[in-house]
Amino acid sequence: MLWRAYFMATLPPTPFPLRLKTPKPRILDNFRGHFIMRNLVETAGLSLGLLGLTLTTPVYATDEQVPLAKRTEESGVALDSVQQAMELPHLALSLSVDPASESIAGIARYTVKATQPLKVVEFDLDPRFAINQIAVNGQPISGRNWRNDDGLLRITLPQQLAAGSSTIVSISYDGKPRVAPKAPWDGGFVWAKTKNGTPWIATAVQTNGCDLFWPCIDHPTKRVEWLDLAVSVPKPLVVASNGTLQEVTEKDGWSTYRWQAHWPQGYGVSLQIGPYELAQETYHSRFGNAYPIKFWYLPGDKKGAKMLIGQMRDFLDFFESTIGPYPFSDEKVGLAETPHLGMEHQTINAYGNGFKLSPEGYDWLMQHEFSHEWFANQLTDETIADMWLHEGYGTYMQPLYLRWKNGETAYRVALWDLRKKIVSKVPLAPKTPVSSAYYNDDKAGWGGDIYYKGAWILHTLREYIGDEAFFAGTTRLVYGRSDPKPGNFHWRVANTDDFEQVMEEASGQDLGWFVDAYFRQAALPELVSQRDGNILKLKWKSGSKEPFILPVEVQVGGRISTVEMAGGTGQIDLESPDAHVVIDPNTKLLRYDPAIAAWQKQQAAEKDTKAAEKN
Structure with a gap:
């Protein structure tokens, strides 16, 4: 396809060296040349050795939590006029992930296109990171021309960027990223280890956003058109990420994995790092195309990986026949085993459910996360x-x-x-x-x-x-x-x-x-019923100003009738005052249910009692 050729040309080398506050030569060495763009290379036929290792519950790293800046804590904060005027055609993001120090170092090299004249550009970035240098079109700018006090990185350009024009902004940074307090619900990095002590690392940033580990515009409407992601890790760790794998290079005991993704969703950009092995097969779609299913799993989980790939074929058949074609068939269906429960990262869904089947015979977690390829990654709120x-x-x-x-x-x-x-x-x-x-x-x-x-x-x-x-x-x-x-x-x-x-x-x-x-409205609509002889009267109560007119099915004996609720009211002749009546016999209506409300109140009271006894 035409867009496949869009970035076939190579980019110039990084315009400045990565500078770290504390010397980390092995990180620095692996950053040289990360921004050289490679021609698109398919990785068909990739296969790793399958080793039999047993894992236990992951051991999480501990770290004193630094409170998040207010802006960093929230994701999807309303865009100001500057960010609204910024389009992001390309990002070359190079990261080095050091498990020993639980730190990262990165360079983000953006192409920024202005839809309105811009003197300033803005990105979101957790201020716990030290910014080492910022350059515009390859020229470093003074520290007086940028600030990142509250998580909003404002960069004053050397000269105003005209509408329709583009510039290159490069940001070098490093530090210890936030450790996720409760992944995946409260985000950050997860630094875990397998049973044999091998680092096992993941990111999950949905509720807090992409700025927890890379400079971005943390808003669902602002995507990077093309992401070239280079991630360096100590050997023999493997990096599974978004899009398609372009190449893997090795130097001085480190491996660099280069991934390319088209229009990745912000919080869906993710790193999964571990001693992975790869299970894969080709899926032939009902729409006539074929694409790979790839699962990066931990050694010893080959059987579970094959089982989950088999279920994935079933999920694809369901979604494609019910909703439409898999949205990212030009890249892959991707899964990676993670030390947290799971997350819908675009083309690399995080999976941590331990290959547990539900009583219905499928992995409910993977089915749910995979649904987000349609409802989050293709369709974004x-x-x-x-x-x-x-x-x-x-x-x-x-x-x-x-x-x-x-x-x-x-x-x-x-x-x-x-x-x-x-x-x-x-x-x-x-x-x-x-x-x-x-x-x-x-x-x-x-x-x-x-x-x-x-x-x-x-x-x-x-x-x-x-x-x-x-x-x-x-x-x-x-x-x-x-x-x-x-x-x-x-x-x-x-x-x-x-x-x-x-x-x-x-x-x-x-x-x-x-x-x-x-x-x-907060409260559910309530259906009020009253019997008057042979007549059953029904009335909807709702906080809405408009009448709630949802029809109601009523079963009288063995017959089901539909009561129209024009103006929010209706009635039905029961033919006998003693007739047995079931309202909404097939449970079609979402409405207030006093039985469920009473049960929920009871459950809450029991929970409070147990908590009080514990204290």
Whole structure:
């Protein structure tokens, strides 16, 4: 394809040497020449020796945590006018990762294109890193022309950059990156070891963002078009990362892995480093193309790796037949075994579930993380408030997969398990800005609702508008077109309003009342029922200003009837005052359930009692 040739030309050498505050010659030596671009090289047929080693629970490195700067702590902070005007056609990012000192050193060499005149450029970078030098177009600039006090790195250019023009900005930095307090939910580096003491390292930065280990614009709408990533590690460690592996070189006991990725999603750029072996095979898609499935696993886990690759074939068949083509077939389907549970890194999903099967016979974690190749990496939320588009859709793909695989009963059972976890204390997709720190706010419960409530809203919508409209709308949302094929679509940014629009177009119905009640209000709609002789009266109660008009199925004896709820009310003749009635017999409606509310209250009280007894 044409874009494959875009960066075939080589780049000039690094414009300045890497300078470290503390001499680290073995790191410095491996940085020489990392920014020389290589021609695209496919790595077909790569195979490593399969050794039998047994692993135990990973041993995590300990480090005194330095509090994050306020800006670094949050991901997806609203863009200011400077960052809005910056396009990033290319980034050559060179990193050296030293397990012995648990430190990294890097050079980020950006091509920055201005859409408006720029005198200043800005990047996000955790201020715990020491910045050694910044250069513009190969010329070092004075320290007076940049500052990074709070995690927003502001660089004053030697001369104003005109709209439509480009410049090269190089940033040299080093330090000890934040150790993840609770990977993958609270981000940073994970420094672990295998049973035999070999370093095992991973990054997971979703809630805090890419600026935890490289200079970036930490916002979902700002992607680098081309990333050339060179990572140096001590031999015999292996680096698994995004995109396609271009080459591996060795020098002075260190190996440098060069990866290239097209339009990587910010927090989806990741390092997985360990004594990996590689399992791989080629997948032949229903769309006529073929692409590799590659799994970097630890020695001793060959059997599990083969099992998971087999499941991946099944997952691909499901997703491609249900949603559309795998979005990154020109690169790979990638997985890497990690010392944390998992994360949806683009083309290199982190996997740490220990090859555990669910009772339904599949690895639920890998299926969920892989769903994010469609819902996070291909379709990216516009703001943190729209994060349910990632997690709600990703969660709903599991009941749908079980329906596809095992039938309707498996689908309903999986959904009911999710229903008990919905708390609905705050709006799921508020109109006001949401901080990424909200994800870990247990009191609000939003970090759970974006999964479980999001999935249940999608279930209710599908039942309401039907499969044809629901899946047509979903495909349009993900790809921006109704006829996606390999190579004819681009990654997309969307918000909750976009979701509403595509579903209205697909169904031919106004869904403003539906979206307002479920996404913009905190409490779930409540269905009030009252029997008056032979008549069953129904009324929806919702915090929304518009009437909630979702139809309600009612089973009377062996017959199911649909009660239309024009204006939010409806009724049905039961034909007998003694008739047995079941409302919503097939569990299609997401609504307030007093039984679940009472059970949740009981569970919370028991938890508080146990905590008090412990103290």
